[in-house]
Amino acid sequence: MTDRTVVLRKGKDKPIRNRHHWIFSGAVESLPEGLIDGGLYPVSSHDGAPLGYAYFNRKCSIIGRIVSFGPGDPFTALRKNVQRAIAVRNELFGDGKETNAYRLINAEGDGIPGLIVDKYDTTLVIQIATLGMEKLRDFIVETLVQELGPASIYEKSNLPSRREEGLGDKAGFLFGGQVEKVFIRENGFDFLVDIAESQKTGFYLDQREMRKLAGSLASGRRVLNCFSYTGGFSVYALLGGAVRVDSVDISGPALELAKQNFRLNGLPPEEHGFIEADVFAFLRGPVSDYDLIILDPPAFAKRKADVRQAGRGYKDINRLALQKVSAGGFVLTFSCSHFVDERLFQQIVFEAAAEASRNVRILQRHRQASDHPVNIFHPETEYLKGLLLYVD
Numbered sequence: 001m002t003d004r005t006v007v008l009r010k011g012k013d014k015p016i017r018n019r020h021h022w023i024f025s026g027a028v029e030s031l032p033e034g035l036i037d038g039g040l041y042p043v044s045s046h047d048g049a050p051l052g053y054a055y056f057n058r059k060c061s062i063i064g065r066i067v068s069f070g071p072g073d074p075f076t077a078l079r080k081n082v083q084r085a086i087a088v089r090n091e092l093f094g095d096g097k098e099t100n101a102y103r104l105i106n107a108e109g110d111g112i113p114g115l116i117v118d119k120y121d122t123t124l125v126i127q128i129a130t131l132g133m134e135k136l137r138d139f140i141v142e143t144l145v146q147e148l149g150p151a152s153i154y155e156k157s158n159l160p161s162r163r164e165e166g167l168g169d170k171a172g173f174l175f176g177g178q179v180e181k182v183f184i185r186e187n188g189f190d191f192l193v194d195i196a197e198s199q200k201t202g203f204y205l206d207q208r209e210m211r212k213l214a215g216s217l218a219s220g221r222r223v224l225n226c227f228s229y230t231g232g233f234s235v236y237a238l239l240g241g242a243v244r245v246d247s248v249d250i251s252g253p254a255l256e257l258a259k260q261n262f263r264l265n266g267l268p269p270e271e272h273g274f275i276e277a278d279v280f281a282f283l284r285g286p287v288s289d290y291d292l293i294i295l296d297p298p299a300f301a302k303r304k305a306d307v308r309q310a311g312r313g314y315k316d317i318n319r320l321a322l323q324k325v326s327a328g329g330f331v332l333t334f335s336c337s338h339f340v341d342e343r344l345f346q347q348i349v350f351e352a353a354a355e356a357s358r359n360v361r362i363l364q365r366h367r368q369a370s371d372h373p374v375n376i377f378h379p380e381t382e383y384l385k386g387l388l389l390y391v392d
Contacts, residue, residue, distance in 0.1 A: 004032045006056065006064065010046040016066060019377035021113045023054060023064035031056070037166075038131035040067065040074055053077075055114075055132025059166050065113040065132060075139065078112065082143050085110040089119075092371055101184035101193070102371040103205050109373040109381040115140060118201040120182045120193050122151035125201040126174075129157070131165045141174050152176035154195050156202075160302050171196065183264075187212055189235055190264040194257060199229065199298075206368040206384050207232065207296065210332065213366070213388070215240030217292055217330055224248070224290040226279045226321070227297045231258030237292070238267050246273035246290075248282050283320035291329035293321045301337035310337055311348050318352035322360065322391060331389040334366075338383040345385050359392040 008016070012027035029046060037058055043051045043066070053074035054064035068077030085105045093099050104124065105117040114133030118125045124144060128134050134157075141153055153175040162169065182193045186208055193202040214223075214233050219241030225234045228247035237245050249255055255276055259269040275282060279297070295317055300310035314335060321331050335345045342365070353360040366386035367374075374382045 005042045005044050013045040016051045021066045021108045022062045025063040038135040057131045081111040098188050099186050106372050108378040109375050123182050124150045124153045126155050127157050129159045129161045191261050206372045208369040211236040218242035221291045223292045225294045229254050231261045233294050248275045252276045287324045291326040293325050293331045295333040299337040301339045304339050307339050314348045315352045319356045322356035322358045325391050334386040336384045342385045361390045364388040
């Protein structure tokens with residue numbers, strides 16, 4: 001131990017030995033005098049065994065987050081984790097001809113807590129969630145430039161977790177030339193991504209495999225894409241043979257970008273519906289004759305305290321969709337709320353089906369795309385869950 005070491009209480013080192021990244025405040029026996037919030041410090045067990053290095057923030061209940069396990073240099077470990085993350089995506093996407101947009105670093109899922117990096121062709125978009133990672137920003141940018149040579153790196157750090165960390169939002173280019181919109185390919189289809197004026201980092205990359213599933217179900221069907229954003233599911237459905245797709249979103253600019261994405265893929269937007277409306281209100285109206293309804297809402301529960309209210313929202317939206325879908329139709333429904341786990345989500349959909357008085361069967365279960373890995377030692381990185389439902 002050194003006078004800079006954070007020491008854990010007796011018996012509180014097991015999670016770290018099991019390679020879990022979080023240190024809760026109640027697990028800490030002592031902090032070094034003069035600890036600087038956001039700084040990197042060595043961590044040891046009660047009996048002095050070195051456990052790794054973590055950054056700390058006394059404002060948070062998760063007071064520390066491990067960036068490297070064991071006594072080795074934390075910056076070397078961080079660089080190796082970036083390299084490992086890149087290697088996995090190269091295995092998944094090869095030369096990038098079919099898909100050149102994907103999550104490059106998925107926080108604890110890739111062993112780098114507090115950091116998201118998404119790749120849109122030659123532009124990287126990063127999100128920093130914690131004070132500790134904020135202080136490592138320059139090192140991360142330097143590493144990404146050395147390893148990938150991107151044309152641009154844009155930061156879009158507007159996550160709710162930053163409030164607890166004592167941070168405000170931050171946005172802007174950190175490296176390279178400034179670009180407003182980027183053309184990407186996903187499974188051979190073309191999309192336009194607005195880097196700055198968009199939700200999340202620009203595109204819902206975690207739904208890539210589910211968009212492909214929707215396309216495989218769409219042939220000959222009338223499709224309703226709720227919370228459609230920039231039309232990803234809609235494009236896949238039409239290219240999969242849907243006879244009509246209606247896209248509903250509360251954002252007019254998102255729908256305009258969806259129309260551009262239709263045109264990029266040779267689809268005439270004027271032959272389909274783009275409806276600027278609240279989805280709940282739309283589904284309560286005279287909606288009928290859809291035999292595939294897609295529900296991909298934003299997270300209704302951003303905090304644990306929101307779960308009860310979120311459950312009501314999820315039940316309401318699923319009940320409405322189950323009431324409206326044609327007999328023999330499909331509902332593809334999702335929740336991206338981390339605090340609504342898979343078991344609770346299925347219970348909510350069960351209650352929605354009972355209230356809708358429809359006979360419903362689960363055909364498949366789904367999770368986030370493979371470039372959003374879940375660390376087996378840190379299962380909290382799992383958040384997206386989905387159900388493919390068949391409705392009699």
